[in-house]
Amino acid sequence: MEIHQLTYFVAVAELGSFSRAAERCGVAQPSLSQQIQKLEQELGEPLFDRLPRRVVLTDAGRSLLTRAVGVLAELQDIKRAVKQEADFSRGVLNVGFIPTIAPFVAPQVMKRFRRELPQARLSVQEDLTEALVRDLTDGKLDVAVTSVPIHHRLIRVQELLSEPLLAASSKKNDLIARETLRVKELDDFPFVALSEMHCLGEQVQSFCYQRHLELNIVCRAAQLTTVYNCVAAGLGISLVPRSLALSDQSKRVVYRALSDAAPRRKIAAATHVERTPSFLAKKFIEIVREEYPA
Numbered sequence: 001m002e003i004h005q006l007t008y009f010v011a012v013a014e015l016g017s018f019s020r021a022a023e024r025c026g027v028a029q030p031s032l033s034q035q036i037q038k039l040e041q042e043l044g045e046p047l048f049d050r051l052p053r054r055v056v057l058t059d060a061g062r063s064l065l066t067r068a069v070g071v072l073a074e075l076q077d078i079k080r081a082v083k084q085e086a087d088f089s090r091g092v093l094n095v096g097f098i099p100t101i102a103p104f105v106a107p108q109v110m111k112r113f114r115r116e117l118p119q120a121r122l123s124v125q126e127d128l129t130e131a132l133v134r135d136l137t138d139g140k141l142d143v144a145v146t147s148v149p150i151h152h153r154l155i156r157v158q159e160l161l162s163e164p165l166l167a168a169s170s171k172k173n174d175l176i177a178r179e180t181l182r183v184k185e186l187d188d189f190p191f192v193a194l195s196e197m198h199c200l201g202e203q204v205q206s207f208c209y210q211r212h213l214e215l216n217i218v219c220r221a222a223q224l225t226t227v228y229n230c231v232a233a234g235l236g237i238s239l240v241p242r243s244l245a246l247s248d249q250s251k252r253v254v255y256r257a258l259s260d261a262a263p264r265r266k267i268a269a270a271t272h273v274e275r276t277p278s279f280l281a282k283k284f285i286e287i288v289r290e291e292y293p294a
Contacts, residue, residue, distance in 0.1 A: 001039065001042060002035075003072075003075065005035045005036070005039045006068040006071060007025060008025055008027075008035050009039060009047065009061075009064065011024050011025055012032075012036065012048065012055060013048075013057055013061065013065050016054040016055055017055065018032060018036075043060065043064070045058070045060035046058050046060065046061075047060055047061035047064060048061055088278070088279035088280070089119055089120060089280075090120055091121070091280060092120070092121045092122075093121070093122050093123070093142050093278070093280040093284055094140060094142050094143075095123070095125070095142060095144065096124070096125045096132040096135065096136075096141045097125075097126050097145045097146075098126075098128065098144075098145070098147065098199065098200075099126055099127075099128070099198065099223065099224065100194070100199070100200040100224050100241065101145055101241075101267065102124075102126045103224075103225075103247070104241075104243035104244060104247045104293055105243065105288065105291065105293070106124060109284070109287050109288055109291050113283070113284060113287055116287075117280065117283065120280055122284070128197060129144075129146050129147075129199050132144040132146060132270070133150060133155055133270070136154075136155060136270060136272050137155070139272070142275075142280075142281050143269055143271055143277070143281050143285060144269070144270040144271075145160075145268075145269055145270075145288055146199065146267075146268060147199050147200065147203070147265045147266060148268045150268075153273075154272055155270050155273065156272070158271070159266055159267070159268045160267050160268055160269055160288060160289045160292065161266075161267050162264050162266050162267070163242050163243060163264060163265050163267055163292075164257065164262050164263070164264050165204065165239045165240060165241055165242070165264065165265065166239070166240060166241075166242055166245055166257055167186070167238075167239060167255070167258060168231045168237060168238050168239070168240045168245070168254070169189075169231065169237045169254055170231055170232055170233065170252070170253060170254075171251060171252055171253055171254045172232075174254060175189050175190070176189065176237065176254075179256070180259045181258055181259065182258065182259055182260050183211050183258050183260055184211070184213070186215060186237070186239075187213055187214055187215065189216070190216050190235065190236035190237070191215040191217050191237060191238060192218065192219045192227050192230045192236040192237070192238040193205070193215065193217045193219070193221070193238070194223075194227050194238070195220055195221065195222045198224075199265075200224070200265065203265050204239050204263070207239075218235060218236050219235060219236065224240070227240065228244065228248075232252040232253050239263060243292065246293040247293060269285045269288065
């Protein structure tokens with residue numbers, strides 16, 4: 001016994017006509033009649049007497065009508081209750097940021113998320129890509145904001161934007177001392193590198209390797225803030241994301257785009273391939289895309 005069969009049956013009983021019932025239900029009359037016949041066969045009783053101008057309920061039909069109306073009403077109550085109780089703007093969303101993105105994006109994203117979804121709670125974790133991927137696959141995180149590529153069969157990535165890397169030099173002791181800089185000229189200066197345990201450090205290293213650069217690395221730092229402070233002190237230059245430049249209020253560093261082949265990194269939202277993103281997750285991703293430093 002199927003729900004649509006009960007729906008068709010009640011329509012015929014209320015309208016006294018197979019054709020009008022089919023019109024109400026939005027199906028072809030032969031299809032509706034066939035489903036009523038299947039219902040009668042399953043119950044082993046005729047439900048209607050087919051008269052020349054109308055159909056009337058049999059005793060079995062009257063008995064079923066009371067129960068069918070109750071079942072369909074209960075289903076409608078269930079649908080209404082689920083919609084009322086499933087308030088998509090509530091709940092907890094667990095998100096992660098890599099350290100080379102979090103300082104420049106997370107605060108404004110958190111502020112806007114809480115303003116627009118005051119009944120939801122955002123739990124934020126900052127960690128390296130490897131740890132975020134592990135927590136995504138374990139179900140501890142719903143979304144992670146990171147850079148690509150990520151090579152994991154259980155991780156789905158949605159690219160949000162592409163961000164250029166800029167050459168950074170001390171404003172007080174500007175080692176570059178000119179407005180433009182070509183890629184090959186990166187070899188001419190002492191270089192402050194970010195550790196390759198960060199995907200940004202790995203991406204910079206890959207960029208330099210592909211262009212046959214032999215950087216004069218004077219410092220390899222574990223944190224982007226250390227890279228920034230070393231550059232500001234005049235120890236060397238570095239390649240840093242534009243989001244750092246846009247958020248830099250101290251004006252201790254000057255930033256230049258490479259004139260010939262500017263490196264870029266792609267920012268993405270990572271989720272588990274077997275999980276359907278929730279309303280909160282989709283809203284979070286939308287806010288990240290819009291709030292990322294332009």
